[in-house]
Amino acid sequence: MHAFIRGILAAAALVFAGTAAQAYDDPWPDLQAALFPGKAVESGDAFIHITAPERAYDAAVVPISVDFDLAKMQGIVVKAMTVVVDKNPAPVAAVFHYPDGTTNPSIGTRIRVNEYTNIHAVVEATDGRLFLAAVFVKAAGGCSAPASKSVADAAEHLGDLKLKVPQEASADKPTRLELLIHHPNFTGMQMDQVTRNYVPADFVQNVTITHDGKPVLSIEGNISLSENPAFDFWLEPKSQGVLRVNAEDSNGRKFERVWMVPAAS
Template identity: 40%
Template sequence: MKRLLLALSLTLSAAALAPVPVRAGATDSDEERAARWTEIKKTIFGDRAVEVNDAAVKIDAPVRALDASLVPIGLTLADKDNVKGLYFIIDDNPSPYAAHFTFGPAADPGEIKMRVRVNNYTNVHAVVETKDGKLVETAKFVKASGGCSAPMGMSDEEAMKGMGDMRMKFSDGQGGKPVEATLMVRHPNFSGMQMNQVTRDYTPARYVDKLDVTHGDQLVFHLDGDISIASNPVIHFGIKPDGKGPVTVAATDNQGGRWEHKFELPSASN
């Protein structure tokens, strides 16, 4: 609901600027893009200051995406021990708010990787929230088009088979050092903009909206997601192997689906 209100708010804000509205597109000027980002920041962060610091987080993204519905994004955080949360925002998507990670004590938040949909030529922003409450941003321009409306290439029924199934791959633990993990979740993440190729109707939005990863009784991260995360989400992250017990993943979607799986963390080796 928050993201739908965000999209509506941005639309109304743009209309209020007539006769010179802020429009998304490949021909937008730097001034138009800056004005749109100002509106997005105000909607998400209110009056909180957001400082520009390209050194705080590095965005690894293709300049021109090969597939707008599966755009690989890597986010590397410089001062990982001082990070509380991380926002990823795709300015010109229908719902710009793509993902918000909140990190717990079992997280090693040095690097996050995921795949997203990009609907138009756009700036993408990564905003780091530090433990003392500061917000720091960096941006990158990505050329892509049509990612949110791209069809799945199969029927809706086929896309939903096995929904909620999960797999987890771990790197080998090395003497207590952080373990790299890659989580794969089976879910179509329908955006609400995709047309069913058989019925010619639009498939209702159904996407993973919350995901919690814990190690034993400690939080690794909580994710608030939206339609901009690609189908069958894949998330790469780091875990501190300090706790006891399995790695548990609990996911919900906006239609009330809920799934939970447990994975054994590999034993540390010297």
């Protein structure tokens, strides 16, 4: 009897080991070919650092930060950055476009993760070269997870824009700001808990940020951004001026707000 049990345990161990040894079904080679056709991609691990939870607490709101080590960039100037959640139904979560003279291209945001996946940040330099960094995140169900509010409740504050500015912000000093856009960012895969019908996709599609009329950052969004999208970004204002945010969602609704940044002392 003991030998029989040992045999069962040994067989189970072999099955488990085989399952664990199965290779990750990696969609990245095909995604890279589709998103960046004919372009070579170099490792950016020396100066690009992605921070994300190894196992996400909430798959629908996964914080992620892409930070740059400016001292190691060796003259590389960032033109754009694409954040790709490899196994999401819509893999491209966002594309960030930077103007000339960007102080620091580091970005923080929140994304949805539909299943265990790699997340890639592909950085395009002004000379056309592409650089890559990646992180693996364990999470599932983020794209179909119910919204925190009903469709009617989400509409109540739709398009409200908030900006967090550190009290120590001042002219000629790099400052990390946080923009929050109140929007349900429906994915098209969520069910209305009242009607039991699927809610049509409705998400923040474009965001443009300027300071005194000069471009700071522009963002192309998609359904892989979380509900109430948030973006951390850097600004080094030369003087006090108007920071203006214009946003538009996939249904053509437009939102705008302005702030004095840095604030008057």
